[in-house]
Amino acid sequence: xxxxxxxxxxxxxxxxxxxxxxxxxxxxxxxxxxxxxxxxxxxxxxxxxxxxxxxxxxxxxxxxxxxxxxxxxxxxxxxxxxxxxxxxxxxxxxxxxxxxxxxxxxxxxxxxxxxxxxxxxxxxxxxxxxxxxxxxxxxxxxxxxxxxxxxxxxxxxxxxxxxxxxxxxxxxxxxxxxxxxxxxxxxxxxxxxxxxxxxxxxxxxxxxxxxxxxxxxxxxxxxxxxxxxxxxxxxxxxxxxxxxxxxxxxxxxxxxxxxxxxxxxxxxxxxxxxxxxxxxxxxxxxxxxxxxxxxxxxxxxxxxxxxxxxxxxxxxxxxxxxxxxxxxxxxxxxxxxxxxxxxxxxxxxxxxxxxxxxxxxxxxxxxxxxxxxxxxxxxxxxxxxxxxxxxxxxxxxxxxxxxxxxxxxxxxxxxxxxxxxxxxxxxxxxxxxxxxxxxxxxxxxxxxxxxxxxxxxxxxxxxxxxxxxxxxxxxxxxxxxxxxxxxxxxxxxxxxxxxxxxxxxxxxxxxxxxxxxxxxxxxxxxxxxxxxxxxxxxxxxxxxxxxx
Amino acid sequence: xxxxxxxxxxxxxxxxxxxxxxxxxxxxxxxxxxxxxxxxxxxxxxxxxxxxxxxxxxxxxxxxxxxxxxxxxxxxxxxxxxxxxxxxxxxxxxxxxxxxxxxxxxxxxxxxxxxxxxxxxxxxxxxxxxxxxxxxxxxxxxxxxxxxxxxxxxxxxxxxxxxxxxxxxxxxxxxxxxxxxxxxxxxxxxxxxxxxxxxxxxxxxxxxxxxxxxxxxxxxxxxxxxxxxxxxxxxxxxxxxxxxxxxxxxxxxxx
Amino acid sequence: xxxxxxxxxxxxxxxxxxxxxxxxxxxxxxxxxxxxxxxxxxxxxxxxxxxxxxxxxxxxxxxxxxxxxxxxxxxxxxxxxxxxxxxxxxxxxxxxxxxxxxxxxxxxxxxxxxxxxxxxxxxxxxxxxxxxxxxxxxxxxxxxxxxxxxxxxxxxxxxxxxxxxxxxxxxxxxxxxxxxxxxxxxxx
Numbered sequence: 001x002x003x004x005x006x007x008x009x010x011x012x013x014x015x016x017x018x019x020x021x022x023x024x025x026x027x028x029x030x031x032x033x034x035x036x037x038x039x040x041x042x043x044x045x046x047x048x049x050x051x052x053x054x055x056x057x058x059x060x061x062x063x064x065x066x067x068x069x070x071x072x073x074x075x076x077x078x079x080x081x082x083x084x085x086x087x088x089x090x091x092x093x094x095x096x097x098x099x100x101x102x103x104x105x106x107x108x109x110x111x112x113x114x115x116x117x118x119x120x121x122x123x124x125x126x127x128x129x130x131x132x133x134x135x136x137x138x139x140x141x142x143x144x145x146x147x148x149x150x151x152x153x154x155x156x157x158x159x160x161x162x163x164x165x166x167x168x169x170x171x172x173x174x175x176x177x178x179x180x181x182x183x184x185x186x187x188x189x190x191x192x193x194x195x196x197x198x199x200x201x202x203x204x205x206x207x208x209x210x211x212x213x214x215x216x217x218x219x220x221x222x223x224x225x226x227x228x229x230x231x232x233x234x235x236x237x238x239x240x241x242x243x244x245x246x247x248x249x250x251x252x253x254x255x256x257x258x259x260x261x262x263x264x265x266x267x268x269x270x271x272x273x274x275x276x277x278x279x280x281x282x283x284x285x286x287x288x289x290x291x292x293x294x295x296x297x298x299x300x301x302x303x304x305x306x307x308x309x310x311x312x313x314x315x316x317x318x319x320x321x322x323x324x325x326x327x328x329x330x331x332x333x334x335x336x337x338x339x340x341x342x343x344x345x346x347x348x349x350x351x352x353x354x355x356x357x358x359x360x361x362x363x364x365x366x367x368x369x370x371x372x373x374x375x376x377x378x379x380x381x382x383x384x385x386x387x388x389x390x391x392x393x394x395x396x397x398x399x400x401x402x403x404x405x406x407x408x409x410x411x412x413x414x415x416x417x418x419x420x421x422x423x424x425x426x427x428x429x430x431x432x433x434x435x436x437x438x439x440x441x442x443x444x445x446x447x448x449x450x451x452x453x454x455x456x457x458x459x460x461x462x463x464x465x466x467x468x469x470x471x472x473x474x475x476x477x478x479x480x481x482x483x484x485x486x487x488x489x490x491x492x493x494x495x496x497x498x499x500x501x502x503x504x505x506x507x508x509x510x511x512x513x514x515x516x517x518x519x520x521x522x523x524x525x526x527x528x529x530x531x532x533x534x535x536x537x538x539x540x541x542x543x544x545x546x547x548x
Numbered sequence: 549x550x551x552x553x554x555x556x557x558x559x560x561x562x563x564x565x566x567x568x569x570x571x572x573x574x575x576x577x578x579x580x581x582x583x584x585x586x587x588x589x590x591x592x593x594x595x596x597x598x599x600x601x602x603x604x605x606x607x608x609x610x611x612x613x614x615x616x617x618x619x620x621x622x623x624x625x626x627x628x629x630x631x632x633x634x635x636x637x638x639x640x641x642x643x644x645x646x647x648x649x650x651x652x653x654x655x656x657x658x659x660x661x662x663x664x665x666x667x668x669x670x671x672x673x674x675x676x677x678x679x680x681x682x683x684x685x686x687x688x689x690x691x692x693x694x695x696x697x698x699x700x701x702x703x704x705x706x707x708x709x710x711x712x713x714x715x716x717x718x719x720x721x722x723x724x725x726x727x728x729x730x731x732x733x734x735x736x737x738x739x740x741x742x743x744x745x746x747x748x749x750x751x752x753x754x755x756x757x758x759x760x761x762x763x764x765x766x767x768x769x770x771x772x773x774x775x776x777x778x779x780x781x782x783x784x785x786x787x788x789x790x791x792x793x794x795x796x797x798x799x800x801x802x803x
Numbered sequence: 804x805x806x807x808x809x810x811x812x813x814x815x816x817x818x819x820x821x822x823x824x825x826x827x828x829x830x831x832x833x834x835x836x837x838x839x840x841x842x843x844x845x846x847x848x849x850x851x852x853x854x855x856x857x858x859x860x861x862x863x864x865x866x867x868x869x870x871x872x873x874x875x876x877x878x879x880x881x882x883x884x885x886x887x888x889x890x891x892x893x894x895x896x897x898x899x900x901x902x903x904x905x906x907x908x909x910x911x912x913x914x915x916x917x918x919x920x921x922x923x924x925x926x927x928x929x930x931x932x933x934x935x936x937x938x939x940x941x942x943x944x945x946x947x948x949x950x951x952x953x954x955x956x957x958x959x960x961x962x963x964x965x966x967x968x969x970x971x972x973x974x975x976x977x978x979x980x981x982x983x984x985x986x987x988x989x990x991x
Binding site for chain 1: 607608609610611612614621622623625628629630647650651654655657658687688689691713732734735736737738739
């Protein structure tokens with residue numbers, strides 16, 4: 001079956017009519033965060049109660065993707081009135097249904113005009129919390145797959161790439177490589193077989209942006225991949241998603257079969273010569289498989305270990321063919337660029353970092369959850385305005401960005417705009433978008449130790465500096481937090497960090513010292529106090545651990 | 549899309565070219581698919597190596613052969629880095645030597661290398677590297693991990709305490725012998741070479757007993773049984789010969 | 804040339820390095836004229852002198868007594884030489900590091916003892932170490948000297964060759980810090 005634009009519009013209209021036929025629509029968040037606090041049970045009992053009351057012809061209970069404020073889950077949104085309810089339990093079902101058409105249940109109301117919601121600009125996550133991720137029709141009703149249609153029928157491959165280049169979009173996986181340039185490179189290779197890979201091996205501790213996008217709006221990623229396939233000349237795509245995201249995998253597979261059923265994937269999409277298929281590949285829980293060459297090895301069925309670059313995957317990738325690898329969020333931005341034009345996205349953000357970025361707020365912050373903000377928003381706005389500040393009246397100490405490859409940014413840089421360059425300047429990186437906030441009760445040496453422990457257990461073991469270096473650094477950090485270290489140990493710590501940074505094979509090893517280096521830079525007094533005064537300034541480390 | 553001919557990337561898109569560049573201020577010429585290490589050796593410039601072995605695929609993993617390249621902040625392994633026209637390579641700057649030493653010291657801390665009781669004492673590449681790089685003591689803390697010895701094979705034994713994870717055994721078994729008995733399990737600091745599905749070597753059904761792994765092992769990790777301290781001398785002459793006879797390397801001057 | 808005050812001592816080692824020192828044979832006589840041997844397992848003195856210009860330390864730091872001794876030695880020595888592989892890498896003594904101290908003692912002193920006459924039941928089931936009263940408490944691991952105190956010169960080898968030892972001492976006598984490169988190696 002092949003669709004044309006009329007079919008697409010018809011699907012959209014039918015779906016819109018269907019949805020709008022319901023006077024009241026109750027959107028229950030069924031993304032991982034809310035699910036874990038029982039939103040599926042809540043949804044069931046809402047549905048039961050609705051049908052028991054016999055109001056199911058004008059009231060619809062829908063499962064939708066992430067509403068963002070994960071800490072207040074389970075969240076539900078009353079679409080007609082625009083009211084958000086937080087921390088809803090099964091016991092609240094009657095009250096909520098009683099209030100339909102009347103005034104909202106005040107004890108549950110989550111102020112939706114709070115900065116958390118007001119300050120965001122949701123582009124990539126525009127459909128999150130608004131559509132049922134398990135129904136392709138709802139995605140189409142929101143303009144989904146129109147971008148793919150436009151690209152295939154009205155644009156040449158070059159024009160698509162030009163739009164992406166104009167948009168200034170940079171890789172959302174962390175390094176910030178210009179997406180247009182990458183696409184152009186792959187499109188220039190002459191091999192007839194090329195691949196598109198979506199990197200959904202999100203592994204940073206505290207990061208769940210990709211997970212949320214995949215769980216809330218999987219079709220957006222698939223559409224982005226198909227556009228990329230068209231632009232680069234690839235006809236096969238792979239989504240490499242970690243097996244720890246079973247819900248994302250389930251929804252992706254469902255989305256793929258729906259898209260195939262409608263002919264949005266497969267042969268001769270929209271009656272053009274373009275054919276594109278997507279397969280899901282599961283990662284078995286190795287952080288290093290987020291590194292592109294290790295990821296490729298894993299898809300090929302080999303051990304997930306990086307190889308030296310060059311040659312880069314764009315030239316020599318999956319099964320030795322040119323391969324485009326982008327992150328989930330990058331692909332999810334593509335449909336918008338095609339629909340609204342590259343210049344539109346370029347109008348958002350800062351000079352060198354365009355568009356918006358999704359961040360996962362975690363740690364000691366009031367509003368734990370998912371946010372999407374324009375590039376260039378200051379850290380202070382993110383932490384104190386959108387994030388609601390630090391709970392329990394504690395003092396802000398640092399924010400960790402970029403996961404184990406990133407760094408800890410102290411208070412003095414709070415007014416810094418969040419973009420790729422600024423973050424690098426202070427020793428951190430944008431990373432995939434995890435933000436872990438720490439207050440005065442966190443010991444920064446212990447934070448560094450935590451990240452180094454992570455890198456140590458996730459190091460693939462191929463190159464010596466990373467394999468042995470992570471272990472040596474971890475041992476030293478343990479020694480410091482246990483108040484057993486000497487000034488010579490501190491010198492050795494810095495020496496090892498420098499060694500790893502300069503001689504490791506892949507990005508994991510080269511950036512693994514970043515949390516240590518930034519904390520050494522900004523919180524050296526905490527290291528010194530552990531070493532000289534044998535005490536933890538934050539009062540977090542208890543010197544009980546025996547050091548080997 | 550359809551008007552593109554199937555092409556083999558490296559050969560057609562980038563037809564093999566000759567170029568000139570500099571190693572330690574010495575002008576050298578190279579084919580663009582020859583590694584910096586290969587060119588250095590052709591010009592009698594010694595770059596220390598550990599995981600590299602002529603005749604096996606490159607891994608770029610041990611980082612001992614790192615060199616400095618003018619204009620590049622990172623140090624790059626000579627074994628897997630291709631030269632570019634007018635590149636300036638420095639093989640023995642103070643910085644490079646310093647890093648090589650540290651990497652070697654890390655290798656020494658990783659397992660339990662007790663030279664004085666080792667079958668390869670005096671014939672060991674790790675030991676030789678220590679002499680070559682002037683490593684007379686190790687500044688980092690020794691990890692003293694607990695590793696075992698597998699002497700279940702009738703003619704050979706493996707002592708994991710002496711393994712440096714260069715994976716020459718894995719590569720020679722797979723690429724030359726074609727048996728793929730050896731492989732790697734675990735990751736990071738817990739990585740370990742294994743035979744078949746992590747079973748005693750003596751019970752391996754794929755091992756042909758050819759002993760190539762033993763001969764290519766740079767240390768005393770793999771040895772022939774019946775050898776005492778310092779008696780295990782490795783014979784690697786077979787490898788370039790086998791490679792040449794199989795025509796894997798197109799030209800003899802690549803050796 | 805002024806005589807230098809030389810001390811030699813061993814911690815957890817096999818005395819092989821000292822044997823190698825004696826192996827410089829007739830040159831020992833020359834050497835005797837140039838150094839004052841203040842303290843050594845080879846001489847009678849029981850306590851470490853207040854100051855030695857040069858101290859050669861053989862062996863790894865293995866017991867609490869060793870830790871105490873090496874700290875004193877460092878304090879009272881001008882130039883401290885890690886003498887041999889055990890001092891530098893902990894070498895053979897470190898082979899016990901992979902096992903708990905109790906297991907090591909049980910294996911070394913009970914299970915493999917030729918003259919162990921008692922009934923097998925006499926082997927204490929727990930806390931073997933407690934039954935060895937009077938000997939210094941073993942540390943969990945044997946470690947190189949330089950992990951405890953700064954070391955000025957390292958002289959690898961198991962044992963270091965006599966020529967290397969002679970070179971080291973002659974250079975020190977000449978007032979130079981010797982460069983031991985290419986004269987010896989681990990396991991030599």
